[in-house]
Amino acid sequence: MPEQEPPPAAPKPRRRQARGERRAAQLLDAAAVVFSRVGYTAASTNAIAREAEVSPGTLYQFFPNKEAIAVELGNRLLEQWRESYGQALSAANLDLPLAELLDAVVDPLLEFNAQNPAFHVLMHGPDAPGQVTAAFEAFHSVVLHRIEEILATYLPEAPKAETTRVTTTTLALFKAGLDLIAAHPDEREEYQEELKKVLFRYLDPMLCEEPPAPGAAAQQPEA
Template identity: 60%
Template sequence: MAQLLDAAASVFCKVGYTAASTNAIAREAGVSPGTLYQFFPNKEAIAVELGERLTHGMREAVGQVLDEANTALPLAEMMDAVIDPLIEFNCQNPVSLALIHGSDVPGRIVEAHDALHAALLARVEVVIAHYAPGLPAEDRVRTAQMAFALFKAGLELVLAHEGAEREAYVAEVKASLYRYLAPIAEAGAGAESVPH
């Protein structure tokens, strides 16, 4: 089953979910389509199983990095402790973006992704509240959404490159987020609102 899921991940990354077929997945796994059908009735079932495993893995990764120990660090160190493992997870699992960006991806995958996204945003809000306790709630929500959007945009660039160029984009993601969050943390440490 793991071999089939790995093959499906490879095929989804190469051609996208929509263009993938069970025959292509079986071929990538080096098995007959009949063998594939012993484990999965169709492409959707494969995607759902893969999506559930990825969501579980990402939920664990987020729980480990957005913990109290990391949020007690200075902002720049916290960002290293959080961003590096999240980028590493996504680099090791590029199929997660392929599944999320598919136009006809099974609804269960989209629902699980949306729930994970909401949980992650809530956790980012808690982290921002730690660094900027005086920041009004509506600003904290907006800041969390913007920081998350910056991370996701940067992540796509990171995944599109390899080697030294990938590392350079990782540094850019961190620098962009730090330059965005540091003034907010400074202003939010007091009772004043962040100037726009």
């Protein structure tokens, strides 16, 4: 029988020089450009190599296959996101009023997506490889739980299933805003405001931070 290689052991103890490190980063940059231009499947490895002004053989010295390029690029984008904007969802903003919370969360997220179009392609592209999708799913679920936490403090009486649904909906609305801005780059600010308007009006009636004014009848905590 063929013995199975030990997966945790380093199969390639290849040392990488500074030059190689630069080339790898350069290739990821090129991949981001090509991916955001034509998507994952249509992006040929030769095109990525050409974009990086490098031969196809050189590309495969740093990445075992096309999927690995997407995976590493995805990881790099995820890391950049955490470094730059992860704080937007930190606990610091928990006690803000909703409108300002939305400013604090939505603006930096849109900003990051505007500057890293490959992020959107790899996250929501229909043809991204499974491992990338999985990594983003993990990230997605972290963000989701974070939002769920925040929302839970705003609407403490709702059952958990409903909180989850509200959270999922909120994220879907955000994604819609992303698409909207991508489709209308010249009206970016207007649609950014519109997105926040949507989110505010959707979420505001549900939260009961303080005992609501007795005027309005018990708002719908669902039928």
